[in-house]
Amino acid sequence: MLSLTRGSVMYRQFRRIARVPAAGLGGVLVAGFLMVGLLAPWVVPLDPFVQDLSTALHPPSPSHWFGTDELGRDLLSRVILAARVDLTVVALGIGSAILLATPLGLIAGYFRGLADRLVTAASDLMLTFPSLVLAIVLVSLLGSGISSVVIAVALTTAPPLYRLIRSLVLQIASLDYVEAARALGATHFRIITRHIFPNLLGRTVVYTTLLGSHAILSVTALGFLGLGVQPPTPEWGNMLVSARTYLGTAPWLTVFPGLMIILFILGLNLFGDALRDLLDPKLLWRP
Amino acid sequence: MSTYTIKRILLLVLQAWLTVSALFVVFRLAPGDPAVLIAGPGATQAQIDLIRHQLRLDRPLAVQYIAFVRDTLRGDLGISLSFRRPVLSVIASRIPPTLALLATSLGLAVILGVPSGVVAAVRPLSLVSQATMGLTVLFLSVPNFLLGLLLMDLLAVRLRWLPAAGTGGPIFLVMPTIAIAARLLALVARTTRASVLEILGEDYIRTARAKGLSGSTILVRHALKPAMIPIVTMIGLQGGYLLGGSIVIETLFSYQGLGQAMINAVSMRDYFLVQGIALFYVAGFLLINLLVDLSYALFDPRIRYV
Numbered sequence A: 001m002l003s004l005t006r007g008s009v010m011y012r013q014f015r016r017i018a019r020v021p022a023a024g025l026g027g028v029l030v031a032g033f034l035m036v037g038l039l040a041p042w043v044v045p046l047d048p049f050v051q052d053l054s055t056a057l058h059p060p061s062p063s064h065w066f067g068t069d070e071l072g073r074d075l076l077s078r079v080i081l082a083a084r085v086d087l088t089v090v091a092l093g094i095g096s097a098i099l100l101a102t103p104l105g106l107i108a109g110y111f112r113g114l115a116d117r118l119v120t121a122a123s124d125l126m127l128t129f130p131s132l133v134l135a136i137v138l139v140s141l142l143g144s145g146i147s148s149v150v151i152a153v154a155l156t157t158a159p160p161l162y163r164l165i166r167s168l169v170l171q172i173a174s175l176d177y178v179e180a181a182r183a184l185g186a187t188h189f190r191i192i193t194r195h196i197f198p199n200l201l202g203r204t205v206v207y208t209t210l211l212g213s214h215a216i217l218s219v220t221a222l223g224f225l226g227l228g229v230q231p232p233t234p235e236w237g238n239m240l241v242s243a244r245t246y247l248g249t250a251p252w253l254t255v256f257p258g259l260m261i262i263l264f265i266l267g268l269n270l271f272g273d274a275l276r277d278l279l280d281p282k283l284l285w286r287p
Numbered sequence B: 001m002s003t004y005t006i007k008r009i010l011l012l013v014l015q016a017w018l019t020v021s022a023l024f025v026v027f028r029l030a031p032g033d034p035a036v037l038i039a040g041p042g043a044t045q046a047q048i049d050l051i052r053h054q055l056r057l058d059r060p061l062a063v064q065y066i067a068f069v070r071d072t073l074r075g076d077l078g079i080s081l082s083f084r085r086p087v088l089s090v091i092a093s094r095i096p097p098t099l100a101l102l103a104t105s106l107g108l109a110v111i112l113g114v115p116s117g118v119v120a121a122v123r124p125l126s127l128v129s130q131a132t133m134g135l136t137v138l139f140l141s142v143p144n145f146l147l148g149l150l151l152m153d154l155l156a157v158r159l160r161w162l163p164a165a166g167t168g169g170p171i172f173l174v175m176p177t178i179a180i181a182a183r184l185l186a187l188v189a190r191t192t193r194a195s196v197l198e199i200l201g202e203d204y205i206r207t208a209r210a211k212g213l214s215g216s217t218i219l220v221r222h223a224l225k226p227a228m229i230p231i232v233t234m235i236g237l238q239g240g241y242l243l244g245g246s247i248v249i250e251t252l253f254s255y256q257g258l259g260q261a262m263i264n265a266v267s268m269r270d271y272f273l274v275q276g277i278a279l280f281y282v283a284g285f286l287l288i289n290l291l292v293d294l295s296y297a298l299f300d301p302r303i304r305y306v
Helices: A009-019 A021-043 A075-109 A113-127 A129-140 A146-173 A176-183 A190-224 A237-246 A254-280 B005-031 B034-039 B046-055 B059-075 B089-122 B127-141 B146-157 B170-200 B201-209 B217-238 B238-251 B258-267 B271-299
Strands: none
Touching: A009 B059, A009 B089, A021 A075, A021 A254, A021 B046, A075 A113, A075 A190, A075 A237, A075 A254, A075 B127, A113 A146, A113 B005, A113 B201, A129 A190, A129 B005, A129 B238, A129 B258, A129 B271, A146 A190, A146 B059, A146 B238, A176 A190, A176 B170, A190 A237, A190 A254, A190 B146, A237 B146, A254 B089, A254 B127, A254 B146, A254 B217, B005 B271, B034 B046, B034 B271, B059 B146, B089 B127, B089 B238, B127 B170, B146 B238, B170 B217, B170 B238, B201 B217, B217 B238, B238 B258, B238 B271, B258 B271
16 A cells, blocks of 8 residues: 555655654654653663652752652653553553544444434534543543543543544545445445545544644643542653642752653654645645 | 524533533443442441432432433532532632633733734744744643643742742732643644635735735734634634643642632542532533634624524
């Protein structure tokens, strides 16, 4: 499907995108965070849970690059492990949302009818809740913890994703080549999986990176409010709670977890913009 | 009142009924017994049963649902367990500070965002425009609570210009407002720039220029007014962010508003207060969207809802 041989259209597209510094930076940031998240247990310099009160609140130094927190734990190690925690929560939440929204969107958009109206009404209803309010309500009922946060991310991400997929299916299903496939006697299943699904993939992937940056905002906000991932498990948001107590004395407690959140969101946003340009057929033939 | 306005308000009533029902479903069908939650850890079975009976939780779901809708319509949202007052009176005292915060945040975003967007559209290559647009990318990547923390560090702890936290005069609004407004400001500036750029290419702008109107008249009267439609749409879409932002930022700055009350209620397991505040947040979101829909006709004379 995507041929990357030299001289192909896609290859030239990648070259064109790679020349834009912002897009390259976005890709590098996202890939970097994924690597750190995946390899966290092997790349942490020190045990992120070991407390040593004799070295509490030490500023950044050669032995602790990011300094230490109020319990003497190595901040760099905690920030790295937090990357793994945050990325896992976001990936699981968005993954579940994709598993929920894709089949529903395909079926509702393709077959329309009563099922479409019911599912769309349910998704519209969920969209009337500000996402953080819905997340807080869910967490207050399910109890705080990783699984509740994953559920909250999944349930706040699925409705907008469903709406996008459904509207793309509505557009694509009315195109001539779908009509042609139908005339050739293709089954509904074949039309949906072979003719519609591949063509909505690009836009959906772009939108998912955007939802990813929303999700990381919700996860860290919940953590910061004390309703998300619970300490001692490090998470960028919950690390900032203790940072507030030591604002004037230990700014590194705010700066490093904060910088991670900013860089991750920045990376996702830049990467998403680049992907959108890459997958936009209208931009394909521009020099 | 036009037919459209009436239809739109009827839709709001339908949405309101659906969200009340949704809240009922979420709160009653979620795993975990509300009576156990309310009784708290260490309650005896007899106490739990008593609470269950008082809250009608031992009745059939349909009966509970009808009672819930009826009570909500009457404004009876139950008793707050932590304040020992009716939920509605707690909420009533918390609404003005939150409204003030939301109004100043929205105001700041529009007052700074629209002009910088216009400048960026009219002089796209100037240094100021480029810097503004670069800054918006940064603003969109900084979570509001992190910006709030940094402001608190700089303005309250280091420079001691502002009180770090609390509620009271306008001075307590400064940092929370900036923290909430930053993201919105960036979005307003970007949307303004995009839509003004598009409108400046329209035929009627050339007509206006041809008949000798001054640049500023064209910009304000002919370009900015229709450009408000995408801006207002964007603000409507960000209504959820605005309301959610108030929860996080009020908690950070110990600002005695609705959002801070909600987080307290969650940690105090104040079941009815959480439910009541959630209801008000959803109602606020529905209202924002109503106002956005109704405002379109104000900005573009071609839009008439008959």
